[in-house]
Amino acid sequence: FDTGNDASPRFWHVTDTPYKGDPSQYDPASPILPFLAPDMTANVYCQRKYMQKMADELGIDNGGLWTKKAEETLASLMQYCYDPQDHYFYDRDNLDRFVRMQSDNLIRVMAAEVGDDAMFEDALRRYLLNTKKYFARYPITTFALDDPRFFQLNGYNSWSGHISFLTETRLPPAFEYHRRYVELSWILHPIISMLTKFKNFAGGMNPWVGYIGTGEGSDNPYSPTMLCVLDYLERYSGIYPTTEAELWFTSLIPRGIDYGDVVAEETGYARTIDGIDFEFVNEKEQSSIYKNGKLLYTFPYGIRLVTDRAGELKEVIGMTVQRTQGTIRYGEQVLPFAVSGNERLAYRGNGFVSVENPGVVPPNYGEYDAITI
Numbered sequence: 001f002d003t004g005n006d007a008s009p010r011f012w013h014v015t016d017t018p019y020k021g022d023p024s025q026y027d028p029a030s031p032i033l034p035f036l037a038p039d040m041t042a043n044v045y046c047q048r049k050y051m052q053k054m055a056d057e058l059g060i061d062n063g064g065l066w067t068k069k070a071e072e073t074l075a076s077l078m079q080y081c082y083d084p085q086d087h088y089f090y091d092r093d094n095l096d097r098f099v100r101m102q103s104d105n106l107i108r109v110m111a112a113e114v115g116d117d118a119m120f121e122d123a124l125r126r127y128l129l130n131t132k133k134y135f136a137r138y139p140i141t142t143f144a145l146d147d148p149r150f151f152q153l154n155g156y157n158s159w160s161g162h163i164s165f166l167t168e169t170r171l172p173p174a175f176e177y178h179r180r181y182v183e184l185s186w187i188l189h190p191i192i193s194m195l196t197k198f199k200n201f202a203g204g205m206n207p208w209v210g211y212i213g214t215g216e217g218s219d220n221p222y223s224p225t226m227l228c229v230l231d232y233l234e235r236y237s238g239i240y241p242t243t244e245a246e247l248w249f250t251s252l253i254p255r256g257i258d259y260g261d262v263v264a265e266e267t268g269y270a271r272t273i274d275g276i277d278f279e280f281v282n283e284k285e286q287s288s289i290y291k292n293g294k295l296l297y298t299f300p301y302g303i304r305l306v307t308d309r310a311g312e313l314k315e316v317i318g319m320t321v322q323r324t325q326g327t328i329r330y331g332e333q334v335l336p337f338a339v340s341g342n343e344r345l346a347y348r349g350n351g352f353v354s355v356e357n358p359g360v361v362p363p364n365y366g367e368y369d370a371i372t373i
Contacts, residue, residue, distance in 0.1 A: 004166075008142070008159035009149040010091065010101050031095075038081035038089035039105050042112035045073040049113065077114065087126055102133065102144035103159070104167045110174040117358070120178040124361045125368055129183060132366035136207035138163055138194060139187045140171060145207075146366075152208065163191075163205035165225040172235055181304065181317055182341040182360045185252060188236045191228070192254045193263050201225040210258070238269035239280050241309070247273065249280050249297075249305040251287035252319055274309050300326040303339060316345040316352060321360050321373050341373065 002017050014033060019025040026033040052066035081089050083098055089109045091099035106127055110120060127133045127144075134140045143150050143161045151160040168191060175184035194210035201221035202212040234240040240248040256263035270279040279290040282301075289297040291311050299305060302324040306315035313330055318339035325338035337352050339345055341360040345352035359372035 005103070005159040006157050007151075008103060009147075010099065010103050010105075010159075032093040032099075034094055035099065036080050036092040037105075038077060038091065039108035039112075041073060041077045041081060042089075042109040042114050045070050045077060045114065046112035048073060074114065077109075087122055101149065102127070102147060104140070104142045104164070106134075107140060107167060107170055107174055110177075111170040113177055117178050120174070120180065121358075121361060124180065124183060125364065125370070129186075129361060129363045130366060131363060135363055136163075138190050138205055138207050138210045140167060141207050142167055152206070157203065161207065163207050165203060165205075165222065165228045168228050169224055169231065172231065179342060179344070179356065179358065180361070181319055182321060185236065185319060186363070188232045189252075189254055190257055192232050192236060193256050193258060193261075195225075195229055195232075196254075196263050198225075201229075234269070237264075237267045237282050239271050239273075239278055241273060245309055246314065247278070247307045247309060247311065249287070249289055249307070250319060251282055251299065251301050251303055251305075253282050253284075253301070276310065278311065297328060297330055299328040300324060313347045315347060315355075318343045321362075 002023075003011055005011060014030065014035075015027050019027045048066045048070035052062075052064065052070065055062050055066060077089070080092050083090055086100075088102060089105055090101070091105070093099055106123060109115075110123060115123075128140060129135045132146045133144045136145060140163070141150075141161055142159045142164050145161075149160060151158050151162075168187075171187060172184060175181070175187075190210070191205070194205060197210075198212065200212075201223075202225060203222040205212065235248070235250065236254060237250055237252050240250070242248060253265065253267055254263045255265065265284060267282040268280065270277070272278070277290075277292050279293075281288045281290075284301070286298055286300055288295060289305070289311070296311055297305060297313075302318070302320040302322070304317040304319050305313070305328070306317065307313055313328075316328070316337055316339055318324055318341045321341045323338060323340045326336075328335045328337060333350075335347075335351060337345060340357060343357040344355050346355045362369070362371055362373050
């Protein structure tokens with residue numbers, strides 16, 4: 001459990017605590033330790049990458065020291081932990097063998113900004129949107145569904161299959177770094193739908209039926225789950241401030257997917273940003289944004305409006321697989337548009353220009369599928 005991956009088969013036959021209580025040591029009697037871990041290595045790579053960003057921001061001339069260190073770490077990750085045959089990142093044990101267990105290691109590595117757009121698209125096709133691997137009824141599982149070590153028992157705290165909200169909180173940055181907005185929405189929707197039924201903030205969820213999937217109880221609400229609720233709602237149908245000084249207003253509604261249960265037919269969200277009061281209303285046919293009580297925008301269902309922090313229009317992003325078209329009313333302007341899933345339209349003062357249109361990777365059923373919608 002000291003790894004944070006409680007009861008995961010990834011660490012079977014490894015002691016649960018550090019040797020003699022010292023985290024810098026491992027049990028010398030272990031036949032397989034130490035592991036060279038891809039998630040930890042990727043984390044170090046990402047930290048070093050951002051150390052360089054901070055040095056640049058502060059005007060510190062270190063000769064690209066942290067960039068070089070980051071590149072060295074990334075090279076080691078790819079050399080020792082990446083299997084080009086499986087297109088997967090594995091632990092490597094002290095006998096120089098891959099620990100061939102497909103866990104949520106993959107999403108941890110991707111959340112650390114490892115790999116280009118092509119690598120992430122490949123991971124979507126092979127693993128993350130594969131119903132034989134991680135794309136369960138309620139995605140994403142912490143262990144591959146087709147591994148015989150996958151453990152489905154409900155109500156037990158185990159990182160060997162259930163949906164962990166620690167993993168769920170890592171998903172959006174990984175998907176959005178590669179601008180895979182539509183594909184991410186397919187994960188957010190079922191999780192939001194089931195979370196509305198939870199009576200407490202449990203640590204996990206059963207991937208087949210959505211019930212509480214760990215031993216975390218109502219007496220000890222799990223903070224990552226609370227954060228996941230807020231984060232998913234903001235990204236799916238609320239107001240989300242980004243680290244790039246943008247605001248996202250997403251006109252999707254979590255209508256519910258379980259036996260016709262209704263979660264919401266309309267939504268409203270409000271927050272104050274830099275002293276400005278924004279209110280965002282999603283209705284069945286259109287959405288509206290109010291700034292300090294005055295109507296600023298109206299636009300149709302199925303898109304994301306991207307503005308600066310003052311609410312000035314920057315982009316439109318297609319948020320469904322179908323092509324969405326209509327008009328955006330922005331102050332006195334009426335702006336016609338048409339946008340495909342994941343396509344980004346930049347606002348140019350009196351209209352839009354497409355700046356990216358990668359298509360949408362559909363879910364698959366176990367075989368590698370190169371189809372793009």
